[in-house]
Amino acid sequence: MAKLILDLPIICRLRIIKFPHYAVNSFTIKRFCNVLYKVLSSLLSKRLLFISNCGGSFRVSRHFSKHQKKNDRDDCSSVSLSFEDIPVKNIRNFSIIAHVDHGKSTLADRLLEITGVLEPKTSNRQVLDRLQVERERGITVKAQTASLTYCYKGENYLLNLIDTPGHVDFSNEVSRSLAACQGVILLIDSNQGVQAQTVANFYLAFGQNLVIIPVLNKIDLKNANPEAAIQQLNTLFGIEPKDVLKISAKLGTGVVNLIEAIIERLPSPPSDRDGPFRGLLFDSWYDQYRGVIGLFYIKDGKVEPGDVIKWCNTGKQYKVKTIGILQPEEIPVTKLVGGQVGYISCNMRSIKEAQIGDTVVLSNRPAEPLPGFKSSRPMVFAGIYPMDQSEHSVLRSAIEKLTLNDNAVTVDIDSSPALGQGWRLGFLGLLHLEVFTQRLEQEFGAMAIVTSPSVTYKVFIHGKKNIDKYGGEELLISNPLQFPDVQIIREIQEPIVLGTIISPDLYLGSIMELCMEHRGVQQSATNIDDTRILLKFLLPLNEIVIDFHDNLKSISSGFASFDYEERGYVPSNLAKMSIFLNGKEVAELSSITHCSKASDFGKRMCRKLLDIIPRQQFQVAIQAKVGGKIVGRETLKPYRKDVTAKLYGGDVTRRMKLLQRQSEGKQKLKMIANIALPRETFINVLKR
Structure with missing residues (x-):
């Protein structure tokens, strides 16, 4: 019987082929092994793998990157590597968070190359940005996962990387990703310094008690000023200069030191592999052949194909069909154990049953559900209608499948006498709306009419008969057609946000004038350094969802950055x-x-x-x-x-x-x- 000994089975994607004993003899097996050895050798000759023929068995191992130290290569070259065999203490789950265009995706490319997942070449650009809309816009929309292996001081480590978006409209992706992490890399552009989303991401990670590794990127640029950026980090967050790493993600400078810092500074995930299985669902997508596929953070225990899992929220039970990890392609494995991040497919066809934040356990070994995480609340609403009512079912199916992959979108049935039957969808921002409609067209071929965006208002009415008619004193209005008669309205409240603007002080007057025009109220102004200032304004959400960000970029020549967070509702004179x-x-x-x-x-x-x-x-x-x-x-x-x-x-x-x-x-x-x-x-x- 031929036996395959695979040090990295997930890289070479080999499956053990079993022959009936009566069908083959020793000569057939030997000939099969020789042919297979030649084929694999030719296919992998240019890859970061090598194969050794061991007389009827093969050992497939990983070539070590030229960036790794020689003593590390010598210590780990003979170690047989299997993902489930890596102890919990050698696992690191981390995310990369940063402002837009500070180099998250480029750093992820270098990490994939140095750890041997990708062969170093110039075509490796935005490897984790898989969507067409991400390639076209040059931004990250969906958080992507890649499981990396690295040898450090004679031990193999499993590094689970989650690349997150940088735009404020996709902060929900960031918060979900951080739920599966124990630490983050806070990436800052050495040329631009701390930006508005940098501040928001820092406090998001700080609020979840995650270990933060500050990293300055793009030090190879001639205009880079890392000393000024380090001073900004110290002024705003109290980060010591000695804790800041300097890298160039484009050239790979300092990335190896960053990997070693991840191993040394970040804690391993708290996990009990001998306890009952518990997995946290933090992302999902739909496959037309396999149904719903969930991406899980395995908190405790283990899961294997054939196990029957139970969803704590719905109580539904499914049999596990396939499991695996992302590298970043789907790589099947035989088991997932505590501390790992991987996907589970259980032939689930009902899209609504996969609720982000839910916990899965084994049906024969129940356990307490995990706390989950707080999802972001939609702030911008728009109507979506089919171009023709005959395409209603096609658009409905596309929206259901896409909202599974983007759970921040809320869907309510709506109708219009002019446009027919449709839906009222809620988004986190205007860019979120644009990306969603673009993905509908590109991934599902669904053409849709999108109405002008609006926000949700609170309307308080008076009169017992009116309250009974509308089902309560407080009404949430996101569609003007639902607005009640002005005579029964007692008060109207609109949502406001706390906007954070970081800009060179040269544009201070123009920015303050823009905020005043949009009914903004200044809260504070802080000097970050000699040339830049941080402004905080209370702004009505309705005033910033359309063109505020574009106007801000225009008057500041592109140097100002903007981020916001909700601050509830305030009374307003609306009509x-x-x-x-x-x-x-x-x-x-x-x-x-x-x-x-x-x-x-x-x-x-x-x-x-x-x-x-x-x-x-x-x-x-x-x-x-x-x-x-x-x-x-x-x-x-x-x-x-x-x-x-x-x-x-x-x-x-x-x-x-x-x-x-x-x-x-x-x-x-x-x-x-x-x-x-x-x-x-x-x-x-x-x-x-």
């Missing part, structure tokens, strides 16, 4: 603005606005409708009304036939008579005719 065409209200075009900006917003809306609404045979008056007051008005001129074209001279009274008759006909038509707006008109008005 519903309605659109009237020839005195008839068009409910689908309603919106909620602040009274101080109602006039400008109403005029802008009327001018937009003037360009979009098709001309009629009669004059159309476009009006924007708040309460009982008209705040904007435009007039759409009618089509006019030249009724005097056949007159060749003659008395002028004949000409005036024809024009008068035409005018009377237009007035009569205006009173009795209905304005038929095509569906494209609503799409152009409502979409972003």
